[in-house]
Amino acid sequence: MEAEFAIIGGGIVGLSLAYGLLKRGKSVCIWDEGDSAFRASRGNFGLVWVQSKGLHQPAYAQWTRASARAYRSFADEIETVSGLPLNLQQDGGYIIHMSEDSLDADRKLYDGLRNRLGGDYPFEVMGHNALKTEEPNIGPKVAGALYCREDGHVNPLRLLRGLTIAVRQLGGTVRTGHRVTDIQPQSAGFTITDQNNTTMVAEKVVLAAGLGAMTLGPQLGFTAPIRPQQGQIIITEKLPKLMNRPNVEVRQVDEGGIQIGASSAEVGLNDREDVATVAGLAAHAVDMFPKLAHARMLRSWAALRIMSPDGLPIYQRSVQHPGAFFVTCHSGITLAAAHAGVLGDWLTDSAEQPDLTAFGEDRFDV
Incomplete structure (x- = not known):
């Protein structure tokens, strides 16, 4: 062999x-x-x-x-082994919600999973004021977030x-x-x-x-x-510190730029981005972090997730x-x-x- x-x-x-x-x-x-x-x-x-x-x-x-x-x-x-820094940070992360109803709906799902795991499932519910203490740059439209201390990100x-x-x-x-x-x-x-x-x-x-x-x-x-599932991503110019922890839709990468994403589309083997999706991602990110309204977009792309049923x-x-x-x-x-x-x-x-x-x-x- x-x-x-x-x-x-x-x-x-x-x-x-x-x-x-x-x-x-x-x-x-x-x-x-x-x-x-x-x-x-x-x-x-x-x-x-x-x-x-x-x-x-x-x-x-x-x-x-x-x-x-x-x-x-x-x-x-x-x-x-490689000599490369991976810039791993595991200081927790958020799923930000723009309405009280969606925040409460997800809380119930998390509670259900916690019960099925015998209470061993770490998360916290943070209202707007509690989240703003941790993330001062969130906007007034943000209702709150679910926080998990085990989340993080890497380059x-x-x-x-x-x-x-x-x-x-x-x-x-x-x-x-x-x-x-x-x-x-x-x-x-x-x-x-x-x-x-x-x-x-x-x-x-x-x-x-x-x-x-x-x-x-x-x-x-x-x-x-x-099957393929398309997602699109935006990268902004490098910015001063805007957020302390990542969330599933917006994160500040180790080089300083802001990465915006979380779209999903069932379009087959199509990895070409479209303006409407990019515009929607950008608008949603600005609702979460209003200071992004003045940031320049450097590049965007689409990629395909590999999804089972x-x-x-x-x-x-x-x-x-x-x-x-x-x-x-x-x-x-x-x-x-x-x-x-x-x-x-x-x-x-x-x-x-x-x-x-x-x-x-x-x-x-x-």
Whole structure:
């Protein structure tokens, strides 16, 4: 075998898995399509986020929290190996609400999840005045926020670069510009072929190709029930300190600019931004933080999330082809620590591996 593991997909998910496997002494080769791919890892919001995750599936809430708790040591490792600061901050975060009704509706959902978790789910409800004490620059239209002390954010592009460096430092191979077109199960292992008919044989294969799994998944016996969901983002010029903590729609990045996002649209494989959505995002951000009315927009873009039918990750072993795994999620940043950590126990059939039954493809069987 040329490698014990071939990982298809060189984004945050694939690199995190590779890093965890390399730490376990496995040989790993990553096949990465390159910049022609729909790269969620280059277009995301950079949140390490707990609140609102798993409101209807407690197992996802627990999985997310476990990754968030492991994030500091994970980030420290990547910084040490790569030499890049990731600017991780985990000082809490908000979901800001513009009406009392929506704030109360979400509070009830959070209370329900807390009850299902035996009281172990951290959040606070902050009215306008309490939030303004923490965030003096919020506007008068803000009703309040839900606050979770375990939330945070990271520089996602540095995380991507840092993971790439770390994987190579640990002996992993990253083949960039190699779009996998065919994966053939053999009597022992798998033969992987790219668009240039370059091939290799690996003992095991992990499909972490984002939206590319829609075509590659069936070759390995996966249904791969995923779809693209478009989100758009705005970046402003660098500004003086405007906010102390991130929220899911507006955050101040480590370089000083303001990142605005959280749109969603079902438009298929379309990653082109539109003026109407950008204008709506900007207007909403100004309602939250009026000082943004005078900020200059430097750039904007659209990117595609990878969404399962219920929005949760999918972790699946192939029944037809043992040794093949399917890993996908739309929270690759938040879950990077779990993917580099305990998910490696699942991929290597360790005696102690996480319970992933809630995240199998069979949950979609009707």
